[in-house]
Amino acid sequence: MTYNSKKDVTTTWIPKTEIGRKVINGEITSIKEIFDKGLKIREPEIVDYLIPEIKEEIIYLGGVPGKGGGKKRTPVRVTTRMHQSGRKRTLRALAAVGNENGLLGLGYASGLDARTAIEKAQKKAKLNIMTIRRGCGSWECSCSTAHSIPFKSQGNRGAVTVDLIPAPKGMGLVVANEAKKLMKLAGIKDLWSKSRGPTQTRLNFIMAIMNAFEKLNKLKVMDNDKKSVGLLEGIKE
Ligand SMILES: [Zn+2]
Incomplete structure (x- = not known):
């Protein structure tokens, strides 16, 4: 339920x-x-x-060949393997939750049907909710408000590396579409990103972004710097 x-x-x-x-x-x-x-x-x-006010998004993991080449993204990834009793299908889903204001959680789960996988992923996402540090670390902007992130951060997962880079106000989200969902849920409005490795593996790509956020949270920040980058630790009281 x-x-x-x-x-x-x-x-x-x-x-x-x-x-x-x-x-x-x-x-x-x-x-x-x-x-x-x-x-x-x-x-x-x-x-x-x-x-x-919590909001949920499904991060599309699957893909089926689309018209005229390319891939059409689908919500769940289907894997099939042979089993004594015949072919066994497993569906995997990735869900994110957030309040569009400094809180974000991600959950990954599998199930025998899409609905089950998605619901389990949404529940896990809620259990994994964490604060996201926001701010303005863009040297072109330095407005000291929380529209971007305070510092550059690099995350890894598998062979995928993602750099999240503060962007000036009005730049928007210069990130892949599925990653935009995360940024919107977290309340980040302007951001640049660079990625390397097999980013078509959406799961690793999204997990690398979460890793970058986790590293950003662990970063020790001096009081003086907190002010200059407008650091906002997750939620306002
Ligand atoms: Zn700014």
């Missing part, structure tokens, strides 16, 4: 974890509290409850 609004969650959710119970009792009132305490979210409903 997927929940689409806070109202749905409040009427149907019976928490199974301590954190879930604290959320429903009002002892925990924001996702920031969970991050600050370093708690691990084990129920997707916690995210639905605390971030009612």
Whole structure:
């Protein structure tokens, strides 16, 4: 079952974890509290409850030959393998969630049908939600607002390397289409990117971007620099 609004969650959710119970009792009132305490979210409903404005996107992983060559992107990737009982199909989906304001999560899951794979991926994405550092690290701009990222960051996954580079206001998202979904969910409006390696493997490409965001989060920043790049740590209080 997927929940689409806070109202749905409040009427149907019976928490199974301590954190879930604290959320429903009002002892925990924001996702920031969970991050600050370093708690691990084990129920997707916690995210639905605390971030009612949460949005979901499916990152298209699959591809079928399109008309006139090229590939037509499809939501799930299908793999088939032979099994004693015959041909066995597995569907894999990649989903992202975010609040378009500094929070982003990614989930990857498989299932025997597309719907199951997508729902599982969406739930995992919620469990993996994290803050994204935003700012303006563009030397052409230096407006000190959070429309881009504060510093350049490089991420890797498999043989894929992706550089995320701060861009000036109004530049827009100069990234591949599927990656744009991540940026929009995170609330990043202007960004350049460069990638190397087999980026047609969408899963590795998207995971490399998440790796770049994780590295950006770990970067030690001096107080003076925080101001000059307009660093915004995820969410405003
Ligand atoms: Zn700027």
